[in-house]
Amino acid sequence: MSGGAEYSVPVGPIHAALEEPVLFNFKVDGERVVDVEVVPGQNHRGVEWMGMQRNPVQVIYLAEKICGICTVCHAYSFVRAVEHISGIESTPRADYIRAILAELERMHSHLLWAGIAAHEIGFDSLLHYTWKVRENEMDLREMITGNRVHYDMFMIGGVRRDIKQDQIPKILETLKYYKDNFEKLGKLFLQDKVIKMRTQGVGVLTKEDALKLCAVGPTARASGVPKDVRQDQPFGAYLDIPVKAITPDALTGEVHGDVYDRIIVRLLEVKQSIEIIEECLKRMPEGPILAEPNITRLLIQLKKAHGEGIGRHEAPRGEVYHYVRMDASDKVTAWKVRAPTYANVMPWVPMLKGQQIADIPIVAASTDPCMSCTDRAVVVKEGQKPYMISGEELHKMSVEKTRRMMA
Amino acid sequence: MTMIFELLTQMFKRPATNQFPARHAPKSVHGLVATVQAGKAKLNPPVPVPEDFRGKIFYNRETCIGCKLCINVCPAHAIEFLPENKKVRIFAAQCIQCGQCNDVCPKNCLSMSKEFAMADTNKMSANLIVEK
Missing domain, CATH: 1.10.645.10 (Cytochrome-c3 Hydrogenase, chain B)
Known part of the structure; x- marks a missing residue:
């Protein structure tokens, strides 16, 4: 699947796994995650x-x-x-x-x-x-x-x-x-x-x-x-x-x-x-x-x-x-x-590196993050119009991966 | 395999979910309310609440002495003091039903009822302002 070029995929701040408002900036090569940057602090309620x-x-x-x-x-x-x-x-x-x-x-x-x-x-x-x-x-x-x-x-x-x-x-x-x-x-x-x-x-x-x-x-x-x-x-x-x-x-x-x-x-x-x-x-x-x-x-x-x-x-x-x-x-x-999730945010970086996009929901959910809500992601490709991956679509990708592995 | 067996046995059991207020989602909520009020349909009862459930707040205006202790402990600022007659007014839409005012009241004029269906389109409707 690798085309050699790297793309950046921001996931969040309205987050795709477990309804948490946190922003991930993923660098992906094909389906594989090369690098992750976590940007928390999207839900400050005072x-x-x-x-x-x-x-x-x-x-x-x-x-x-x-x-x-x-x-x-x-x-x-x-x-x-x-x-x-x-x-x-x-x-x-x-x-x-x-x-x-x-x-x-x-x-x-x-x-x-x-x-x-x-x-x-x-x-x-x-x-x-x-x-x-x-x-x-x-x-x-x-x-x-x-x-x-x-x-x-x-x-x-x-x-x-x-x-x-x-x-x-x-x-x-x-x-x-x-x-x-x-x-x-x-x-x-x-x-x-x-x-x-x-x-x-x-x-x-x-x-x-x-x-x-x-x-x-x-x-x-x-x-x-x-x-x-x-x-x-x-x-x-x-x-x-x-x-x-x-x-x-x-x-x-x-x-x-x-x-x-x-x-x-x-x-x-x-x-x-x-x-x-x-x-x-x-x-x-x-x-x-x-x-x-x-x-x-x-x-x-x-x-x-x-x-x-x-x-x-x-x-x-x-x-x-x-x-x-x-x-x-x-x-x-x-x-x-x-709160405990504050300490569990940084471990997401080594966990997600090298994973596939379809694995993001389960890996992010695996720390049981506790921030809060709806899901959406935007794919920005250089020189092209940005388009959205909805949370549902990301979830669908995850479900499809299960099906692929079963077959 | 275990899961398939579990799912098949579930088919012959009663559903775990209580079908409140009706078995199927009605096409129109107002339509359902109207048919129930006309006595044409019956609602499925909700799961009974436990003995010490904290529902909508009740207030006994007669015994209240206006000491303002409840206002001092209310975390949601849901209680307003009425200085002209030294009584209080409680905004149920703002109340978080912690029951702290019940504990602190020296005259026991506040209590938590078992009522929980308080949904309303207007948070200032008469149903959500407790004055007596």
Whole structure:
């Protein structure tokens, strides 16, 4: 397919894979990607500035709205940062409830991702199957928190709702459903010929590159870097329940750092999360769920807080980091959020180099990027009129590649 | 192979999706609403919401003392104070249904209902402004 000449193909900022507003400038030779330049920062919403106009209790809900899929980890990191400044400590029972919520979120996020990965290579029946399996867990979280997506459970010094005794059988029943279905899900994803063809040896990130480019979360772990905030700097309930970072060699005995390995890591983490939740339910102590149940008194206490604090948490995509500064006023003075995708943007460059255009969606989706929306790409050929490749067309190219490989 | 077996078994199972509000997408939404109102058609009920669901906010104007604590904690600035009679007005279109005002209210005059179908073409319509 190579004609010898190089063309540049910008993909985005309204992005073709996974609905993320990020701009890629590809240099392609025929179908092969020669070079990639990533231009992030297309979706700046000023969330941190909005936070600086509000008091810490209001910011918790704003932090949750940074992302619809990882709402727990942003709220968790923010309350940890404020607790760090004010010296308010969350109660032991609240720590366990927080861990349960965080692990439920990880399960749902990984299942959602697995479905999208299947969709990107044109395996839509598997997408629908995975999302059907995920639905049980959405119902569970709706029962515990009162909402399917934004849970609004976190409060400085604890959580807002308790897990009641009569809810525990339902939680265990749902976990059992996942344990029963885990084998099948693993078989569908890891032993399928189509998935193996499209993901093995595709989008490789070596261990050296992962370390050099500071990849985080499952992206780093799939390249054999065992890093996980819950393991390296445990907090809350993770102090009692040790977590070990999962690398793909746990299943296959070797690390390739390709898209297939990222599927392995995420599926194994679903299983790990189930085990953590069960352990949490077993060990959960009795007691209050809030250090200061009166919100008015809590706000007065926070008004006196002075200093800077850091909150970290292992989100489904990697490490979330919140920096907060408070200067004894009712508002937050400074707030900085670093979401995991920010660290996972640069690894896209070595992953995409040498790949085909039809592999862009699955490779870009494999880091589970979390920015946001619609899809479109423009092909600019020198001396000719620019024309558009729509996101649908790019998706079609990806599906056609699967068909070609099957034939 | 596993997937083909899974798909074939699914053909004989009930669909996982709840067919709310109707089995097939209607040609015209207004037409569907009209036939339902005339009693000619029935809607499929939605999936029941859990016990502690946070839906549209309810406000008891009588017990409200106008302390403004709810305004202080509302993250979405959805609550407006009415100084002439010391009551509040809530804009449901702006409300994010976190329920923080319910927790902070000393008189328990705010609560979250189970109502969730609030779609409207006008965000200032009477249905979306909670005053009593």
